[in-house]
Amino acid sequence: MAPISIKRILISESVDPCCKNILQENGIQVTEKQNMSKDDLIAEIKDYDGLVVRSATKVTADVIKAAGNLKIIGRAGTGVDNVDVDAATIKGIIVMNTPSGNTISAAELTCTLLMSLSRNVPQAAMSMKAGNWDRKKFMGTELYGKILGIVGLGRIGKEVATRMQSFGMKTIGYDPITPPEVTATWGVEQMSLEQLWPQCDYITVHTPLMPSTAGLLNDTSFAKCKKGVKVVNCARGGIIDEDALLRALESRQCGGAGLDVFVEEPPKNRALVNHPNVISCPHLGASTKEAQARCGQDIALQIVDMVMGKSLVGACGLWPCKLNMVCCFYHNLGDCLKDSSAYMTSAVMVGLLRDGSQSCPNLVNSLTLAKESGVTVTRNHSEGLTQGACEVEISVNGSSYRATGSVQGGVPVLLELNSSVFRQPVSLTGNLLFFKAVASPPLLPSVTGLLATAGVEMESFSAPAARSGDQWYCVGLSSLLGDLGALKPLVKAAAQVSV
Numbered sequence: 001m002a003p004i005s006i007k008r009i010l011i012s013e014s015v016d017p018c019c020k021n022i023l024q025e026n027g028i029q030v031t032e033k034q035n036m037s038k039d040d041l042i043a044e045i046k047d048y049d050g051l052v053v054r055s056a057t058k059v060t061a062d063v064i065k066a067a068g069n070l071k072i073i074g075r076a077g078t079g080v081d082n083v084d085v086d087a088a089t090i091k092g093i094i095v096m097n098t099p100s101g102n103t104i105s106a107a108e109l110t111c112t113l114l115m116s117l118s119r120n121v122p123q124a125a126m127s128m129k130a131g132n133w134d135r136k137k138f139m140g141t142e143l144y145g146k147i148l149g150i151v152g153l154g155r156i157g158k159e160v161a162t163r164m165q166s167f168g169m170k171t172i173g174y175d176p177i178t179p180p181e182v183t184a185t186w187g188v189e190q191m192s193l194e195q196l197w198p199q200c201d202y203i204t205v206h207t208p209l210m211p212s213t214a215g216l217l218n219d220t221s222f223a224k225c226k227k228g229v230k231v232v233n234c235a236r237g238g239i240i241d242e243d244a245l246l247r248a249l250e251s252r253q254c255g256g257a258g259l260d261v262f263v264e265e266p267p268k269n270r271a272l273v274n275h276p277n278v279i280s281c282p283h284l285g286a287s288t289k290e291a292q293a294r295c296g297q298d299i300a301l302q303i304v305d306m307v308m309g310k311s312l313v314g315a316c317g318l319w320p321c322k323l324n325m326v327c328c329f330y331h332n333l334g335d336c337l338k339d340s341s342a343y344m345t346s347a348v349m350v351g352l353l354r355d356g357s358q359s360c361p362n363l364v365n366s367l368t369l370a371k372e373s374g375v376t377v378t379r380n381h382s383e384g385l386t387q388g389a390c391e392v393e394i395s396v397n398g399s400s401y402r403a404t405g406s407v408q409g410g411v412p413v414l415l416e417l418n419s420s421v422f423r424q425p426v427s428l429t430g431n432l433l434f435f436k437a438v439a440s441p442p443l444l445p446s447v448t449g450l451l452a453t454a455g456v457e458m459e460s461f462s463a464p465a466a467r468s469g470d471q472w473y474c475v476g477l478s479s480l481l482g483d484l485g486a487l488k489p490l491v492k493a494a495a496q497v498s499v
């Protein structure tokens, strides 16, 4: 990828000093300003081409609008829900996070809250400080032999599971993406939420906050739980509906809650915080020296790599804008292929989700993952016009991509891409890199040179039949290639083309 010039970065929160040091050592000017109001940030941001935040800085569309020079928003941490990623991406601002730096700290705090809930440690400590010695009031229960339901089995859910197993807890869980056979290897039996709720003595949530997870625990799901279930939220405020939680605590359907996060932070409504069976922290999941050092270092190194044109690790929302709607039209599939169109739709979604997602889409989970992320996917057939060739048309957020292909001698071939007809059918085998460019004599040597510099051998070159306007080209690459994705920005920058 081409280097991106970043000269001045604003760090608007308490980020580990190693972040500033690394950036400065690499020639970037750094200003630290904490506790800025929205208006302060709007007034200040125009002077910077980079911004580093944690969760407290709200990088809204208004802030992004005022950020005339901004090229990068670095989140020293995981959740980017305080950043309007769509508004940033549309403006060409890269948003990147450091998704693994605080996994262990978030998991450890979750375990701390589970243990504190079982033995009333915070309440007992407060009572001692008030001069009391009350051994009866704080009778607890063992964790041993109890069932822990983990909703969200990503990095943090996994670490919570393995730690709580060492206390003799049985761990069950649910995740729409991580396959059950994978979680089984770390001792978590997966099941539907309907099956999970009634079994749990404790429930902990480890999902992002998104439409499908907001209010995941609500009046209806609490009613399905065991009476006295205890819940923990160290993920995002709102995954457990706060009003429903208060009602469940009052009716004793919920026996206690450990909350590190709130819908509004700090919460103005103190009803939950003040409830005797609630223990709470001011969003401390990532607040350890180790997690902050990792996140501060990771975000600084990622920004430096980007400045040097090395890579875009941790970039969120690289799809030009958020995926909303994907329509797959299949024309002329023939009787036997018609039945495979569901499979082809899953394959399309793997390709589309792979670039922007922190999870790993595959043919089994891609449609579920799309649904979870609020993407509408539709599929249609019709009899096509081209004899013997089948056409696949994919429309993404209203922009269409059309491919026409066939099978020749048992090999699937591509005949046409977005109205650009190839001179020879392109065999759809091996590693192929497609790019769009205007025909010119230096095009082939410049692409060959670029691939050679990246250590990749070109095996074939397919040119379009027509020579006018933007046309699609395809190069076949040697099987030595490790990371096809890494080549895309290279070719894009060098040939000024779409890849």
Ligand SMILES: O=C(O)C(=O)COP(=O)(O)O
Pocket: 054, 055, 056, 076, 077, 078, 079, 080, 102, 283, 284, 285, 286, 287
């Ligand atoms: O990384 C995350 O998602 C967190 O919630 C941690 O937030 P913080 O960096 O402590 O403001």
